[in-house]
Ligand SMILES: NC(=O)c1ccc[n+]([C@@H]2O[C@H](COP(=O)([O-])OP(=O)(O)OC[C@H]3O[C@@H](n4cnc5c(N)ncnc54)[C@H](O)[C@@H]3O)[C@@H](O)[C@H]2O)c1
Ligand SMILES: N[C@H](CO)Cc1c[nH]c[nH+]1
C-alpha cells in the first residue's frame with residue numbers, strides 16, 4: 116500500500132523526511148555498476164559496447180557499425196507511419212518548436228559610461244548526444260522533446276541513442292527522428308550509451324554534451340560523466356505531485372497519479388489533499404484503474420513502494436511548504452484557483468494549473484518540454500530548453516582611454532593577489548608601473 120501521512124500526526128516530520136530524502140538517490144549498487152560499465156567502454160570501446168548491448172538489450176550484432184541505423188531505415192519508418200500518428204507527431208513537433216523558438220537568447224552589446232564595450236554572444240554547442248529511453252517502454256515523444264530545442268539552437272551534429280529492447284527499436288522512435296531531422300542514430304542504451312557518447316569509440320565520435328531522460332542507470336551515468344562532457348540535468352524516473360481539493364473527480368486524479376507510476380517501478384506519485392474522504396475515494400478508484408493498464412505490474416510496484424497520500428489542514432498554507440520540499444518533476448494543482456497556491460511554490464520542474472490541465476498534456480502536446488529535473492533536483496535546475504544547447508561568451512572592448520581609467524584598480528587587485536604579470540599586462544600598455552598603484 117502507498118504511505119498515508121497526516122500533517123497533524125506526531126511522526127509526520129520523520130515519515131515525510133524519509134519519503135523525500137535519500138530514498139530515491141542512486142543506490143551504491145547502481146553507482147558501482149555504472150562506474151564499471153563506463154570504465155569498460157572507456158577501456159575497450161566498441162568491443163565493450165557490443166558486449167553490454169547484448170547483455171542488457173539482447174541485441175546481438177557482430178560489428179559496431181551495425182549499431183548505426185541507416186538512412187533508408189529512418190526514412191522508411193516515417194513513410195510507413197499511419198497518417199493519424201504522423202498528424203499527432205506533427206502537432207507535437209510544431210507546438211514544441213514554436214514554444215522553444217521563444218527561448219532563443221539574443222546577443223547583447225552595449226557601451227557603459229566609461230566607454231567600455233560589453234556584451235554577450237550566444238553560440239550553439241557543437242555536438243550533442245540525445246538519450247531517448249527505451250528499456251521498458253519506447254518514447255517517440257522524447258525524441259521530439261530532445262531534438263527540437265537542439266535544432267532551434269542550431270547544434271551542428273546531433274547524435275541520438277536509444278536502446279533496442281530485445282534487439283528491436285520501435286520504428287516510431289525513428290519516425291519522430293525523421294520528422295525532427297535527426298540522422299545519426301545508434302541502437303544503444305543505458306550507461307554504456309552514455310559512456311560511448313562521452314568518451315567516444317572507434318565507431319562513435321564523442322559529443323560535448325549529453326541530454327535526455329532515462330532510468331536510474333542512465334541518470335547516474337550522466338552524473339558520472341559530467342565534467343568530461345556537459346549534461347542537461349538529472350532527469351531520472353518520473354514523478355508527479357498532485358495538490359487537489361475535495362471538489363475534484365477522484366477518477367481524474369487517480370488517472371493522473373497512475374500516468375507517472377506506469378513509467379517505472381522507481382517512479383513516484385504523491386497526492387496532497389485537505390479532504391481525507393476524497394483521498395480514500397482516489398485510492399479506491401486508483402486500485403480499480405490499476406487493473407486495466409497494459410503496464411499494471413510496473414504501475415502497481417511504483418504506487419505501492421513509492422506512492423504517498425498526504426492529508427493537510429490547509430491546502431493554501433501547508434501544501435506549498437511540502438511541495439517546495441518535495442521539489443517534484445511535475446506538479447499538478449487541481450483547484451478552482453490554482454494560481455494562489457502556485458505562486459507560493461518555487462521548486463517544481465513544471466506546474467500544471469487547474470482541473471483541465473493534466474500533466475500528460477505536457478508529456479506530449481502542450482509545447483513545453485517534458486525532459487524535467489527529478490530526485491529533488493528541481494531545487495537547483497530546470498527543464499530542458501534551448502538554453503541547454505547554447506553557451507554564452509562574454510565580450511569586452513576597451514580603447515586606451517578606458518584602459519587608463521581602469522588600470523589603477525586592476526593593478527591594485529593584481530598587487531593584492533601577488534600576480535605580477537597580471538599587473539604588468541595592464542601597466543605596460545598605459546605606462547604605469549606596478550609601484551605607481553602600490554599604496555605603500
Ligand atoms: N525525467 C524525465 O524527463 C523523463 C522523461 C521520460 C521518461 N523518463 C523516465 O525514463 C525512464 C525510462 O526507463 P527505461 O528503463 O524504460 O529505459 P532506459 O532507456 O532509460 O533504460 C534502459 C537501459 O537501462 C540499462 N539497464 C537496465 N537494467 C540494468 C541493470 N540491471 N544494470 C545495468 N544497466 C541496466 C540497460 O542498458 C538498458 O538499455 C523511466 O524511469 C521514465 O520514468 C523520465
Ligand atoms: N512523463 C515523462 C517525463 O517524466 C515523459 C513522457 C514521455 N511519454 C510519456 N511521458
Ligand SMILES: [Zn+2]
Nearest residue numbers: 374375378478
Ligand atoms: Zn509521462
